[in-house]
Amino acid sequence: MGIIRYSHLLAILLSLLISFIIPHQANGEKPRCNLFQGSWVFNNHSYPFYYNSTCPFITKEFNCESNGRPDLLYLHYGWKPHACTLPRFDGHDFLRRYRGKKIMFVGDSLSYNQWQSLTCMLHATVPNSPYSLVRKESLSNFTIPDYGISIMLSRNAFLVDLVKGKAGPVLKVNSIKGGDAWKGLDTLIFNTWHWWTYKGALQKWKYLEAGTRIFRDFNRLEAFEMGLKTWAQWVDTNVDPSKTKVFFQGISPSHYRGSEWGEPNVKNCAGQTHPLKNSHNLTGFAEPRAVVRSVIKKMRKPVYLLDITMLSQLRKDGHPSYYTDGSRSGMDCTHWCLAGVPDTWNQLLYAALIQK
Template structure:
């Protein structure tokens, strides 16, 4: 081959080498960006342990700082004598939760609505968040309004930020029949018009398994059943909710979070006279696998705020007999404030503002 031939190929060779180099560059940049993303979002908040963080915790005094907290959650006001339960911080295994910055939260969500939809465990978290934000701006005017028996709104007027709780324990439709009592329509949701906000935080679990004395019937299509397994009913109902989210929520405008399953401690090892968290691992909690399966099959991304292990370990965190209803009543399902729900909101803060 002549020198003129090689000279003729030189521009083409340069173009090929340039294209290959450019492709490798973008692959490398993508890999770096992807690694950075994994590092930013890679901390598993669900695994960890409770550690003493005194004097930073508790984050507030429910009675003096947040007088709007309901009596049943304010354990100190109800006479609980021990106070060590107030001083624990959740320490994830691979990282630290960022400190809750209420001012940053209010400024970021100025003019927005944060909506909790679910049972009284959602109420626990809703009241905790309202308090965490209120102590940031204690002189800022707020309103607390009960629009209906199932909708409560806490609004920071200066920032036009509303923290809303929609009481909806099953998420699917329920109605009462004169003969059968309460019937759950497992494949129907008509209350979704109330689920309107910039951040939606859903919770459902306890009502599916704490039915009380009133028998519950389940309906799918036109068929009404009494003997359906509650776990199967929960799976069908949660799937109906997930389909509603996928069909009705625009993920570019609304952030959706599933609050997860908070462990209860009723039964033989109840929470009475428990003053310290437990340690170590715990067996899988009923229903967690269903939540994980349903969320993983959704079209829209829903962040799973997995609080099960941390609540399994907090046998000391319940009101127990300190609910204000007398010592004959013991509550091992809900949570004292200040307490464990503050950690749920620290995770919420990390997910919304830090990741």
């Protein structure tokens, strides 16, 4: 009996030890992996999901091929996670799942980048289905009537309120009065960061209002955190998770300093034709990423973080650079060519949507 009891006790202890070592998973559910850790693999057969010739409404600033970009290798890279397989985007399945539903991207021009990518991916799936694309002020709406699906974009660079003041624009980091437009939708994908960093002539606000205090200047990262907490409070108060899925698009990196990817003598993304092979030399964007993670972790309502920062940092080749318009007079290492990197963001979005 003593031996049996000892063996039984040993089995219990071993079971407890394994439960600490191996992450818990529901019955029958396969172990989950981190889809955002991996590398870019050249695949000339499976990518891109569409071409500029099959998406007639690509914005000129994103249409690198039409703007004269001579290299096309950037079109043919797919994201491969280290420990699992990323489901391929299935546009027909997406349309079936979201028949009669509404999806809204809310954010700045990088949300615009991702929104337009998704509309191109869906149009390429059903090229013979009629579509409607309506833009009115800050709202754009792409619909495919045969499926009753609506993919919307609400341009809101800060998520919190930016209002006209007597002495100039005021950024109210504790206020969201425009959130009614976000209510009652099936999926929301939020994004903000890019415009929080600007100073001088490019800064969109003259004064910052925090509570009852007005500031002419403010620490940008702290302001970003305050604004993100206001957004988090709005989600916690107004979103019903049984009806609406909420995503946050992670920080999209720019490539203006080669020192941030291990090439200190490189000024920007011009002439870059291949992704980085690994993340060993990547720097930058750690602080805003940490803020995003911290705020989301403390929320009461579930928010899925599309943590696209690192995988996008590897794509120094993915920006328009000189090919943002026909004149080649600008340099855009912030936005992304279409087809291109945002298609992978949407592939990751699709993978999250089909999870049990």
